[in-house]
Amino acid sequence: MISSDGIRGYNDMILLCLLLEKPSYGYEISREIKLRTAERYIMKETTLYSAFTRLEKSGYISSFYGSETNGRRRTYYQITEKGKVFYQEKCEEWHATKEIVDKFMKNGEESLWKPS
Amino acid sequence: MISSDGIRGYNDMILLCLLLEKPSYGYEISREIKLRTAERYIMKETTLYSAFTRLEKSGYISSFYGSETNGRRRTYYQITEKGKVFYQEKCEEWHATKEIVDKFMKNGEESLWKPS
DNA sequence: GTATGTATTACGACTGTCGTAGTAATAAAA
DNA sequence: TTTTATTACTACGACAGTCGTAATACATAC
Numbered sequence: 001m002i003s004s005d006g007i008r009g010y011n012d013m014i015l016l017c018l019l020l021e022k023p024s025y026g027y028e029i030s031r032e033i034k035l036r037t038a039e040r041y042i043m044k045e046t047t048l049y050s051a052f053t054r055l056e057k058s059g060y061i062s063s064f065y066g067s068e069t070n071g072r073r074r075t076y077y078q079i080t081e082k083g084k085v086f087y088q089e090k091c092e093e094w095h096a097t098k099e100i101v102d103k104f105m106k107n108g109e110e111s112l113w114k115p116s
Numbered sequence: 117m118i119s120s121d122g123i124r125g126y127n128d129m130i131l132l133c134l135l136l137e138k139p140s141y142g143y144e145i146s147r148e149i150k151l152r153t154a155e156r157y158i159m160k161e162t163t164l165y166s167a168f169t170r171l172e173k174s175g176y177i178s179s180f181y182g183s184e185t186n187g188r189r190r191t192y193y194q195i196t197e198k199g200k201v202f203y204q205e206k207c208e209e210w211h212a213t214k215e216i217v218d219k220f221m222k223n224g225e226e227s228l229w230k231p232s
Numbered sequence: 233g234t235a236t237g238t239a240t241t242a243c244g245a246c247t248g249t250c251g252t253a254g255t256a257a258t259a260a261a262a
Numbered sequence: 263t264t265t266t267a268t269t270a271c272t273a274c275g276a277c278a279g280t281c282g283t284a285a286t287a288c289a290t291a292c
Contacts, residue, residue, distance in 0.1 A: 004249065005278090006213040009121040010220075011248085017220035027270050041216045047249055049271065054248085071269030072257045091221050097122040098214060100157045104126075104133035105207050120280065121247090127279085143239050163280055165240065170279085187238030188288050234292085241286075247279095255272075262265070 002041045011043060011051050012060075013090040016083055019061060023078035026052060052077055060086050118157050127159060127167050128176075129206040132199055135177060139194035142168065168193055176202050 004011070018029055026049055033043050052075075055061045060083035066074040079087070120127070134145055142165055149159050168191075171177045176199030182190040195203070 002209065002212050002216060003125075005125040006209055007217060008125055008248065008279095009119075009123075010217050013217070014220040017222065020222065025270080030270095036219055037216050040212065044250060045271080046251080046273095050248075069269095070258065072255085072271065074270065091223070093118065093122055094217060094221060096118050096156065100118060100153050101123060101126050101129070101210060103152055104130040105210060106133065106136065107207070124248095124279065141239075146239095160281060161240080162242095162282080166279075185238095186289065188240060188286085190239065236289100236291080238289080239287080242284085244282095246281080248277105250277080251275095253273085256270080258267105258269080260265105260267080262263095 001039070004041075004044070004047065007041065010090070010094060011047060012055060013087065013094065014043070015048070015051055015055065016060065016079055016087040016090070019077055019079040020084070020087065023064075023076045025066065025074040025076050027074070055083070058086075059083070117155070120157075120160070120163065123157065126206070126210060127163060128171060129203060129210060130159070131164070131167055131171065132176065132195055132203040132206070135193055135195040136200065136203065139180075139192045141182065141190040141192045143190070171199070174202075175199070 007014075014033065015029060018024060018032055024032070026045070030043060030045065030048055033041060052061065052063075056063055056077070059080060061077045061079055063075050063077050066076050068074070123130075130149060131145060134140060134148055140148070142161070146159060146161065146164055149157060168177065168179075172179055172193070175196060177193045177195055179191050179193050182192050184190070
């Protein structure tokens with residue numbers, strides 16, 4: 001289980017990535033992250049929902065209510081065009097971050113596949 | 117230039133990595149990071165010095181005063197045994213973080229060198 | 233004596249995460 | 263039919279790390 005301190009700053013990217021596949025809602029996204037990371041990363045609910053609010057305020061996602069109901073009413077979110085651009089930027093930033101942090105890792109595997 | 121929001125959580129690792137090579141002080145570390153990342157990452161002075169304070173409080177580094185004086189007096193820091201262990205842990209965490217975040221990157225290069 | 237480079241400290245603001253708790257709706261079990 | 267479990271979300275306050283801005287302090291060169 002990874003502390004979110006390390007992932008902090010990429011939670012947005014994770015959410016947008018999943019919304020890129022299909023519109024979804026908090027609870028499902030939460031389960032999906034758990035699943036895809038084999039429980040190695042669990043995004044806290046408060047973190048997740050506050051990220052949704054923030055992303056919507058910024059215009060990266062938009063919301064609508066779902067009609068299915070196996071419990072409480074769902075708020076679905078879908079990624080906007082602006083959100084797609086933001087996601088791409090975040091991906092590039094992530095790529096750059098990896099290169100930088102790898103420079104400060106001894107016994108680093110970056111030395112094995114150093115591209116240049 | 118990378119925003120520290122992405123690196124946040126690994127600033128400690130960066131500092132410890134450099135201190136692993138030799139004892140050093142804020143100003144030098146700052147220049148060294150700039151240099152090694154070709155100015156792509158610049159750790160803000162306030163961030164850096166407050167990280168030093170925090171790391172010392174946690175027992176990961178210890179400080180002493182330098183005698184050389186080409187300006188204001190320097191506070192040198194050196195990594196402790198506890199700090200070395202912490203650095204290793206951070207490296208492992210970084211490794212895990214990369215694997216996780218990569219799963220949420222489309223057009224991801226992780227698909228090129230996926231180890232397993 | 234003032235500007236420049238070296239080196240550190242102070243302080244308050246902001247943002248994202250987290251713990252804890254509560255609300256709300258449905259279905260299944262007792 | 264009350265309880266319990268699962269689904270789904272919200273509220274609130276605390277905390278940590280980063281950042282902007284500014285000040286301080288010492289030394290050297292102009």
